[in-house]
Amino acid sequence: MKIPIHKLVSVVRGKKPTRFPYCNCLLFEDRTRAIIETATEIPVLQEIESEKVDLVLNSHAHLDHMHGNWAFPNARIGLHTESAPLARSKEVYGDSFILDLWKKLMPLPLNILIPFDRPQDALEIRDSRIVQYPESRVDFTLEDGEELDLGKVKLRVIHAPGHCRGHCCFFWEAEGILFSSDIDFTGGGPWYGNGTADLGDFLKSIDMLVDLSPRITVPAHGRVIEGNLAEPARRFAEHIHRREETILEKLDRPRTLDELEDLKMFHEVRLHLIFHFWEKVMILKHLDRMVQMGVVVQEGDLYYKA
Numbered sequence: 001m002k003i004p005i006h007k008l009v010s011v012v013r014g015k016k017p018t019r020f021p022y023c024n025c026l027l028f029e030d031r032t033r034a035i036i037e038t039a040t041e042i043p044v045l046q047e048i049e050s051e052k053v054d055l056v057l058n059s060h061a062h063l064d065h066m067h068g069n070w071a072f073p074n075a076r077i078g079l080h081t082e083s084a085p086l087a088r089s090k091e092v093y094g095d096s097f098i099l100d101l102w103k104k105l106m107p108l109p110l111n112i113l114i115p116f117d118r119p120q121d122a123l124e125i126r127d128s129r130i131v132q133y134p135e136s137r138v139d140f141t142l143e144d145g146e147e148l149d150l151g152k153v154k155l156r157v158i159h160a161p162g163h164c165r166g167h168c169c170f171f172w173e174a175e176g177i178l179f180s181s182d183i184d185f186t187g188g189g190p191w192y193g194n195g196t197a198d199l200g201d202f203l204k205s206i207d208m209l210v211d212l213s214p215r216i217t218v219p220a221h222g223r224v225i226e227g228n229l230a231e232p233a234r235r236f237a238e239h240i241h242r243r244e245e246t247i248l249e250k251l252d253r254p255r256t257l258d259e260l261e262d263l264k265m266f267h268e269v270r271l272h273l274i275f276h277f278w279e280k281v282m283i284l285k286h287l288d289r290m291v292q293m294g295v296v297v298q299e300g301d302l303y304y305k306a
């Protein structure tokens with residue numbers, strides 16, 4: 001369905017919740033018909049006449065943002081320079097997103113199949129090797145600060161790393177409309193369970209979005225936010241600080257990452273080994289940051305309070 005937020009701009013989403021593997025997309029019906037993100041349901045892609053869209057922008061190369069790119073055969077597809085290689089190649093995606101770290105952190109090989117509406121869009125990993133992932137062509141790359149001229153709409157690219165390295169937001173300054181992507185201000189808090197995530201960058205990016213003073217913020221997941229972003233941003237960032245405190249409390253004596261994983265800070269129910277992995281990666285991101293800040297000491301496999 002199309003939910004207008006401006007006479008030229010609509011949020012596009014399906015019937016299912018906009019959490020993984022789906023997201024909110026943002027459609028601009030200007031001289032150039034453009035859409036940010038494509039991970040929605042097939043009937044919705046038909047409803048917006050995806051073949052008549054001229055421009056596709058993906059905030060980053062995660063599956064739950066771009067698995068519908070195939071439905072835009074006549075659009076030029078743009079991603080940030082640091083995301084383009086992941087979109088183009090399943091091997092690059094697999095390594096930087098999961099597999100390099102998996103091999104380091106997990107005792108067993110990864111086997112997972114995440115099916116989608118079309119079989120060829122599935123994500124399949126067997127024995128820690130990526131078998132299937134919906135690669136996308138990339139026709140041009142985006143740079144921080146670049147302005148995309150759609151007609152009346154001028155969209156600024158805002159490189160906002162933290163969730164992952166090539167993560168971007170998009171801002172139409174004149175109307176105060178922001179697409180904040182995975183800085184999504186949802187109650188579950190920030191997600192950084194991948195190889196290129198960085199907590200310091202994540203916090204900086206959240207502040208940067210508040211400084212833009214958007215009138216309407218459309219995240220990739222969850223609800224549209226109207227008005228001041230300061231309070232939702234504070235609550236969102238608070239998750240990071242609280243998680244850090246929880247870890248620090250546990251480090252009153254030296255502990256390994258495996259011991260800390262038992263805190264279950266992120267995933268209470270773990271139906272698949274991958275939840276243990278994400279838990280470990282996110283804790284590791286905190287440990288890296290706290291070691292850097294000098295509040296935690298690392299000796300081999302052990303971490304303790306400085």
Ligand SMILES: [Zn+2]
Nearest residue numbers: 060062163182
């Ligand atoms: Zn993502």
